[in-house]
Amino acid sequence: MGYELLVNQNPLRALNLGRTNRQLGLVMARAGLGKTALLVQIALDSILRGNRVIHVSIGESIEKTKVWYDDIIQCILHDYSVSRPHELIDMVARHRMIMTFKEDAFNRPRLEERLNDLILQDIFRPNCLVVDGFDFENADRETIEDMKEFVDSMGLQAWFSATSHRDDDRVSPTGVPFPCHEVDDLFDTVILLKPEKDATIQLDIIRNNGVETDSATGLKLDPSTMMVKAI
Amino acid sequence: MKRDLTKVRNIGISAHIDSGKTTLTERILYYTQRIHAIHEVRGKDGVGATMDSMELEKERGITIQSAATYCSWKDYHVNIIDTPGHVDFTVEVERALRVLDGAILILCSVGGVQSQSITVDRQMTRYNVPRIAFINKCDRTGANPYRVTEQLRDKLNLNAIMIQIPIGLESDMEGVVDLVSMQAIYFDGEQGDQIRYEEIPENLRDEAEERREELLDAVSMFSDELMEAMLEEQEIADEMVHEAIRRGTLSLELAPVMLGSAYKNKGVQPLLDAVKMYLPCPMDVENIALDLDNDEAEIKVSNDPEDPLVALAFKLEDGRYGQLTYIRTYQGIIRKGDTIINTRTGKKTKVGRLVRLHANEMEEIEEAGSGDIVALFGVDCASGDTFCAPALNWSMSTMHVPAPVISLAIRPVDNKAQTNMSKALNRFTKEDPTFKTFVDHETNETIISGMGELHLEVYIERMKREYSAEVEIGAPQVAYRETITSRADFNYTHKKQTGGSGQFGRVGGYMEPLEEGEYEFVDKIVGGVIPREYIPSCDKGFQASMQKGTLIGAPITGVQVVINDGSFHAVDSSDMAFQQAAKGAFKEGYAKANPVIMEPIMKVAVEGPSEFQGAVMGSLNQRRGMIIGTFEEGNYTVVEAEMPLSEMFGYSTTLRSLTQGKAEFTMEFATYKQVPKSVAEELMKKYQDEKNEG
Numbered sequence: 001m002g003y004e005l006l007v008n009q010n011p012l013r014a015l016n017l018g019r020t021n022r023q024l025g026l027v028m029a030r031a032g033l034g035k036t037a038l039l040v041q042i043a044l045d046s047i048l049r050g051n052r053v054i055h056v057s058i059g060e061s062i063e064k065t066k067v068w069y070d071d072i073i074q075c076i077l078h079d080y081s082v083s084r085p086h087e088l089i090d091m092v093a094r095h096r097m098i099m100t101f102k103e104d105a106f107n108r109p110r111l112e113e114r115l116n117d118l119i120l121q122d123i124f125r126p127n128c129l130v131v132d133g134f135d136f137e138n139a140d141r142e143t144i145e146d147m148k149e150f151v152d153s154m155g156l157q158a159w160f161s162a163t164s165h166r167d168d169d170r171v172s173p174t175g176v177p178f179p180c181h182e183v184d185d186l187f188d189t190v191i192l193l194k195p196e197k198d199a200t201i202q203l204d205i206i207r208n209n210g211v212e213t214d215s216a217t218g219l220k221l222d223p224s225t226m227m228v229k230a231i
Numbered sequence: 232m233k234r235d236l237t238k239v240r241n242i243g244i245s246a247h248i249d250s251g252k253t254t255l256t257e258r259i260l261y262y263t264q265r266i267h268a269i270h271e272v273r274g275k276d277g278v279g280a281t282m283d284s285m286e287l288e289k290e291r292g293i294t295i296q297s298a299a300t301y302c303s304w305k306d307y308h309v310n311i312i313d314t315p316g317h318v319d320f321t322v323e324v325e326r327a328l329r330v331l332d333g334a335i336l337i338l339c340s341v342g343g344v345q346s347q348s349i350t351v352d353r354q355m356t357r358y359n360v361p362r363i364a365f366i367n368k369c370d371r372t373g374a375n376p377y378r379v380t381e382q383l384r385d386k387l388n389l390n391a392i393m394i395q396i397p398i399g400l401e402s403d404m405e406g407v408v409d410l411v412s413m414q415a416i417y418f419d420g421e422q423g424d425q426i427r428y429e430e431i432p433e434n435l436r437d438e439a440e441e442r443r444e445e446l447l448d449a450v451s452m453f454s455d456e457l458m459e460a461m462l463e464e465q466e467i468a469d470e471m472v473h474e475a476i477r478r479g480t481l482s483l484e485l486a487p488v489m490l491g492s493a494y495k496n497k498g499v500q501p502l503l504d505a506v507k508m509y510l511p512c513p514m515d516v517e518n519i520a521l522d523l524d525n526d527e528a529e530i531k532v533s534n535d536p537e538d539p540l541v542a543l544a545f546k547l548e549d550g551r552y553g554q555l556t557y558i559r560t561y562q563g564i565i566r567k568g569d570t571i572i573n574t575r576t577g578k579k580t581k582v583g584r585l586v587r588l589h590a591n592e593m594e595e596i597e598e599a600g601s602g603d604i605v606a607l608f609g610v611d612c613a614s615g616d617t618f619c620a621p622a623l624n625w626s627m628s629t630m631h632v633p634a635p636v637i638s639l640a641i642r643p644v645d646n647k648a649q650t651n652m653s654k655a656l657n658r659f660t661k662e663d664p665t666f667k668t669f670v671d672h673e674t675n676e677t678i679i680s681g682m683g684e685l686h687l688e689v690y691i692e693r694m695k696r697e698y699s700a701e702v703e704i705g706a707p708q709v710a711y712r713e714t715i716t717s718r719a720d721f722n723y724t725h726k727k728q729t730g731g732s733g734q735f736g737r738v739g740g741y742m743e744p745l746e747e748g749e750y751e752f753v754d755k756i757v758g759g760v761i762p763r764e765y766i767p768s769c770d771k772g773f774q775a776s777m778q779k780g781t782l783i784g785a786p787i788t789g790v791q792v793v794i795n796d797g798s799f800h801a802v803d804s805s806d807m808a809f810q811q812a813a814k815g816a817f818k819e820g821y822a823k824a825n826p827v828i829m830e831p832i833m834k835v836a837v838e839g840p841s842e843f844q845g846a847v848m849g850s851l852n853q854r855r856g857m858i859i860g861t862f863e864e865g866n867y868t869v870v871e872a873e874m875p876l877s878e879m880f881g882y883s884t885t886l887r888s889l890t891q892g893k894a895e896f897t898m899e900f901a902t903y904k905q906v907p908k909s910v911a912e913e914l915m916k917k918y919q920d921e922k923n924e925g
Contacts, residue, residue: 061386062860062871093873098860105863114861117845123852 003048003088006080011219011230012045015189016209022188023209024148025159028180029193033201035161036132037226038193040068042159043130044076047095051127056111057100058133065098065132075225097124103135108143108150115154129158136162136179144183160187175206199223236534237512239602241559243312243331243360245351251367252337255493256300256311262424262500263302263309299546299557299588299604304503310604328354329627330545330559330604333480333510334362335502340374340400340490344382345838345897352387359516361480363487363505364389369397370404370492380488389486392449394476395501396442397490398432407490407498408435410443411472416501423496450475450485473508480509513602518561520617520625523574530625532561536601539563539620540571543627544612547662556607557588561627563620565605566598571618574626580618584608613661635667636831636876636900638680639687640705651700652677659690666690680710682900684880709877711914712829712903713780714789718743721820722796725812735803736761736812738769739796742820744789750777751791761797765809769794772813781821782828782911783918792817827905828914831876834901837886839894841868846889854878855907873901 007013017023025042029035043053057065073092077085099114118124129151136144151158164177171177176184176192184190184206192204201221205213218231244252301310312327328334334355338348355362364383366376376397383391395407398415406417408431415432419425431439447467451458454475460467479485489505491498514534520541521527532541540563548555558565565571569582586593586606599605612618617626643649656668656679666686668679681687684707694700722739738761745751752770761769777787797812835856837847841863847870848858856874879898886894906914 062862062869066859093859094857097858100860100862102862102864105865110863114844117848121845121849121852123848123858 006076006082007045007048009080010045010048011228012041014208014219014230015042015191015205017042017045022152022155023157024151024187025157025189025191026180026184026187027159027161027191027193028164028177029161029201030164030166033193033195034221034226035163035193036068037072037221038191038203038228039130039132039159039161040072041228043096043128044069044072044092046128046157047092050095052095052125053097053128053130054115054124054126055096055098056106056129056131057098058106058131058135059103060100060133062098062100065100069096072227075227079227097126103133106134108146112150126154126156129154129156131158131160134160134162136160136183141183141186144186148186174212193221196220203228236514236536236600236602238307239512240307240309240506240510241312241330241332241513241602241604242309242506242510243327243334244337245327245334245355251339251493255335255337255365255367255499258493258496258499259311259503260300260302261422262503263304299606301587301604304507307507309503309506312604327545328358328360330543331358331360332513332516332602333506334360335506336362336364336486338364338366338379338383339371340366340369340376340379341371342838343375343379344386349386352389356483359483361483361509361511363480363489363502363509364391365498365502366488366490367493369400369490369497370402370495372401374400374404376400376488376490383486383488390449390479390484391486391488392446393442393488393490394446394505395489395498396435396439398435404492404495404497407501408439409501410439410446411469411476413439413443416498418497418500423499426500447472450479453478453482453485477509481511481515513561518627520561520627523624523626527626532625534601535562536564538601539622540565540569540618541620541623541625541627542571542618544607544610544614544616544618547612547614547658548606554609554611555586555588556610556612557604558607558618559604560599560601562601564598564600565618570621572621572624573612574617574619574624575613576616578611579621580610582607583610613664615664634710634900635665635680635682636710636833637683637687637707638678638710639707640671640674640676640678641691641702642676642705644701644703648700648702651698652694652702655690655694655698655700659693676705683898707880709830709875711783711785711906713782713785713787713826714829715742715744715787715821715824715826716905717825719820719822719824721816721823723812723816723819724798725808725815727808733800733803734805734808734811735800736765736805736808737796737798738772738794738809738812738816740792740794740816742790742792742817742824744824745791746789749788749790750774753791753793755793755795756797757795760799761794761809762799762804765799765804765806766794768806768809769797769813772810773817775810776814776817776821780826781818782826783914784922785828787821787826788829792820828911829903830906830910832873832901832904833876833879833898835872835874835879835896835898837870837872837894837896839868839890841866843890843894844868844870847886847894850882850885850889854882855910874898875904875906876900 027035027038043055046053055065069092073089082088115126162180168178170181172181172184174184176190188210189208190206192206194202194204196202200223203219207213219228220231222229244256299310299312301308312331336352338344366379368374369376380391380393383389394410396410397407398405406415408415413431415429417427417429419427447461450472451461454471457467457471457475460471476485476487480487487505487509489498489502491502493499518532519529520532522530540560542558542560542565544556544558546557565582565585567582567585570579571582572579585596585599587596588606596605619625643652659666660668666681668677671678679687679690691702691704694702718741720741724737725734727734752773754766756766773792777790780787844861851858851870851872851874854874855878856872858870858872860871862869886896
């Protein structure tokens, strides 16, 4: 591929991305802190490692989702020297498929049908699934278990995002807030985005590939570009 | 007579194909008493809609050219441009948008915001056109104006606010509730021309109250007065709300949503009232001209009838009355007998007949004021030219014109057709900047090129009907290009000694890919190793080489040529010799610069029921497409993909049979991309075979 350097320099390596095939991840934050930006960076890292990613956007348009990728790619091209930028952009486009759903149109049977359509016709064989905007508030434990079972059966690494709320202080023993406080044990990796006083956003890693951590991760989001940086 | 400019509206009606633009226009003309009978687009009376004056349009039930027409509504003067809905004709749409001050965006209450609506809306945003949305066909099964309003927000990012709600939907559609006046409006009589105002039906009262609150909330930010009245819980006058809606609409921060069914004669008159109340008059809109005498400095046109004339020719038409030029005036007055100047050519013209148009009938007038849309007779110009009074040398800004992506060869069947064909082509290229024509000197064939299959088909039909030029057509050809992908040096000596004076020239340097632009020539010659006078000869030689690449004979683009070395001979060097040397040098460098073939890639959107999504994706994938994404809502899906144009021929047939005719697609040019190796080899082989045969 020729992108090893980009991959190795990526601060996201701290998350053990790609060590195992099956990893179920969760990114949580209040609205507007950078969940989508982080998911897109996780997806791009996966693509640069040669994987194919399905990016499910619930309640967003294809165009807007694509713009997220374009922006983050521009940041990468700005920060690192890439000899043929057009090839990188083209490579990403070929290894990514965006699926957007209206809020009430997304569910497991439909996603399963779509993925099977793609795989059976050999159009696109994903290794990684990113689901942005999943409604955890109206999903019970069974639904999430069902999802987990589904991504396991497809052999996919999967990342979900969830929005927490300032005014709901329910929290799991490990520190995972509402609406995921009762299902967080289903996830192998859980990341909380927390705003700091200096306007940066801290990546608070509660669980890293099944291992509870003491949250000192040394990663933050640069508030101007939303790029993950080592502290 | 001095006209009150505040009572002039120049509006366009644009939308997705088949959402009912022409039908709506027809109703508007009927209610404003411009026509006295309603003819349907595909009517049984065989007359066809009034706006579809071209025979072909009547036959196909689509509107190809935007005919301009005018009407009066409650002492307001409304000029309407009916615009084509098919993507292949977007230049027509864009040209119409250029001269409009406001627009009605029509949407189908069942189909909602479809990809063409997105394209059209993007164009409107580009030209800052304020718009009112009209959700048509509310009488159709599956009508859901609420969903369409949501889509306007989600897909078009418009601050869409319903100012009406329907009284019944589908076959029960009876009328609308006006949320400003809080009245129910019914449309009685066979043609719906008797309007009856009633109390809001009991069952809709709560909803109407709720929606009115939403409306007031949304528009109050455009009017302090209204905001205050709301806070102090005073009585809110209708005028106050209208004014707030108008301000929001003009600032492009609000899109009022109205609804009805043009076909069933419902909701059209309130729409006309909205045009009157909410859309801008020519003075509300800022238009910019370029001063050609002052380095194209931007100048705001004044709209003042007292100032010297500035007018834009935005459309040409060759009808039974001779050549017609539609113009929009931006300032000053145009009078019969005036002398005006075409600022592109510098030619003076005397204004002969001046007419106001109503599709295919016309009315002679003596003069037209600022902000008006009228037509001139017998003026020689191209579409997009600016006419000024002799005192000025301004040009209305140039319009965005995409490059053609498809071409085909045409051959007249006999001598008569030959003459007529030339006439027709001459006319079409003036009318439509995206339609181009040239003669291929190697095959002696006439080639026409344009924006899509349908685009060219329509012109071939028009040639036959309007000019009785029967032509045979070749298979459509994709407009391939060639380019280089790496830097390469050249050093070529052209030497010929055949008695008499010889030829000598040596050119050295390199070529490299150019990120933007087609061709650049850089002269880095020092010490006069190539004499000054022969530098342009080198440039000329390189440019000539760019016309035809060596891979498949397609034009070469994206090359920067730098010359930094060379030599000459005092007697034998000449302009010709250096041109030849440059050609040789280009050939030498080109072969080493890893040349590749590029093909046009189209952005394609296929929409239809979700059950066919798999099949649609399969069909796109088979055609070398790259699927960008999918969107699902309820049982409705959109698949977006980037497709090579060469693979899209006949796709409409494939799609129809795959989906029982329930899906449709639109496409527009996106970019040029390198063709895959296997395809490139095939193309090169074909080119070689043809060359050997020829």
